Amino acid sequence: MNIDYLIIGQGLAGSLLARELIQQGCKVIVIDNGQENASQVAAGLINPITGMRFVKSADVDTLMSTARHCYSQLAGFFQQEFYIEKPMLRIFRSDSELKNAGKRHNNREYQAYLGDMQFPGKAINHLATPFGFLEQKQSGYLLTRPLLSCLKAFFIAKNSYRQADFDYRDIQLQPSLHWQDISPKQVIFCEGYQATQNPWFCWLPFQPVKGEILTLQHQTELPDKILNYGNWLIPLNDHRIRIGATFDRENLNIHTTEQGKNDLLNALKQISPNLTPITLVNHQANVRPCTQDRQPFIGHHPEHDNIAIFNGFGAKGSLQIPWHSRHFADALLNGTPLSKTCNIERHYESHFTG
Numbered sequence: 001m002n003i004d005y006l007i008i009g010q011g012l013a014g015s016l017l018a019r020e021l022i023q024q025g026c027k028v029i030v031i032d033n034g035q036e037n038a039s040q041v042a043a044g045l046i047n048p049i050t051g052m053r054f055v056k057s058a059d060v061d062t063l064m065s066t067a068r069h070c071y072s073q074l075a076g077f078f079q080q081e082f083y084i085e086k087p088m089l090r091i092f093r094s095d096s097e098l099k100n101a102g103k104r105h106n107n108r109e110y111q112a113y114l115g116d117m118q119f120p121g122k123a124i125n126h127l128a129t130p131f132g133f134l135e136q137k138q139s140g141y142l143l144t145r146p147l148l149s150c151l152k153a154f155f156i157a158k159n160s161y162r163q164a165d166f167d168y169r170d171i172q173l174q175p176s177l178h179w180q181d182i183s184p185k186q187v188i189f190c191e192g193y194q195a196t197q198n199p200w201f202c203w204l205p206f207q208p209v210k211g212e213i214l215t216l217q218h219q220t221e222l223p224d225k226i227l228n229y230g231n232w233l234i235p236l237n238d239h240r241i242r243i244g245a246t247f248d249r250e251n252l253n254i255h256t257t258e259q260g261k262n263d264l265l266n267a268l269k270q271i272s273p274n275l276t277p278i279t280l281v282n283h284q285a286n287v288r289p290c291t292q293d294r295q296p297f298i299g300h301h302p303e304h305d306n307i308a309i310f311n312g313f314g315a316k317g318s319l320q321i322p323w324h325s326r327h328f329a330d331a332l333l334n335g336t337p338l339s340k341t342c343n344i345e346r347h348y349e350s351h352f353t354g
Helices: 012-023 060-078 095-105 144-157 192-197 258-271 314-334 344-351
Strands: 002-008 028-032 083-085 088-091 114-118 133-136 140-142 161-163 183-189 209-217 226-228 232-235 240-244 279-288 297-300 307-311
Touching: 002 012, 012 028, 012 144, 012 307, 012 314, 060 083, 060 144, 060 314, 095 114, 144 161, 192 279, 192 307, 209 258, 240 258, 258 279, 297 314, 297 344, 307 314
Parallel strands: 002 028, 002 183, 028 161, 088 226, 183 307
Antiparallel strands: 083 140, 088 133, 114 133, 209 240, 209 279, 226 232, 232 240, 297 307
C-alpha cells in the first residue's frame, strides 16, 4: 500500500498533524498501540501567563488564535465541545509573586491576559489567600480524552488508522521505505516520551517528566474557575475537581504512587483547608515529553530525509500543537522553512553523532 505519511502515535500531536495532512489531501495512516497515552491523562491546560515571574508565553497571541480556531472547527465537525474557556485565579504564595504580578499587571502587553488583582486582605470563600491573588484571562482546558476518541473514529472511518504494537526494527529504509505492507513517502514519529528509545531520534535532548493527577469529589462550594497555586485545580461538575500535577524526572513510568497522591492532597489542603469531605475518584500518571530548551522537536533526521519527528510539546501541547501542526504540514507540502526555535537542526551540531 502506497501512502504519503505514516504517523507513529495517536496522542494530540500525531492526531492533529494527521488531520491537518488529511485535510490537505494526503493519504495518511496513523499507527498506535491503543494504550493510554500522556495526552489522554493530561489536564489539557491552556495558560498564556506562566511561572513565578508571570511571563507571557512566546508567540502566545498567534498560538491562542490558532488553537481557538482549531478546537472550534473540531467542535463543529464532531458536534461536541472540546475546549472549555474558563478564567484562572492565580493564588500568590509569597510577597515576591505579588510584586512580580503587580509589574505585569501594569504592562500594556499583558492587559489582554490579566484581570483584577486583589491584594492581601481580600478573601475567597473556602480558599486561603494570605498574599492575594490575580485573575488571568484567556485560560481554559482541553478535553483531550473525548477529542482523541473522536479523532480515532474519524481516522478509522477514513481507513487511516491501524492498531499495532510498533517495533522500530520493522521500519525498512532500503531499497525503499516501508513498514509491514505500507510504503510511505515519509514516516513521522509522534510517540511522546517513548522517543527517548527511538533509534533515529534518541540523541535529541529530551527531558521527560512524570506527572500524577487526581480526580476528587467534594461537597464544598468553590469558585467556578481554574485555580493555580503552584499546582492547579480544574472544577469539573457534580462537585468534582481535578488537581495536579506532580513533577518527577527520576521515575519515568506510568505507575501511580502514594507519595504523589499525598503531595497533591497536602498542597490542596494548604489553600483549601475546609474542603471536605473528599473522595478519591481517579488517580492517573503518565510522562510528559518535555525538552531541555523547552521548545518542540520538529523536523527531519539529518541523514534520512524520509524520517521526521513531531514531538516535545511537554505541558503546553494544547496551546502549541494546533499552530505547529499547520506550520509543519506547510513545510512538508510546500517546502516552507520551519521556525528555527522548533527545528531540530538547532541540535544537529551539538548532539547528533551519526
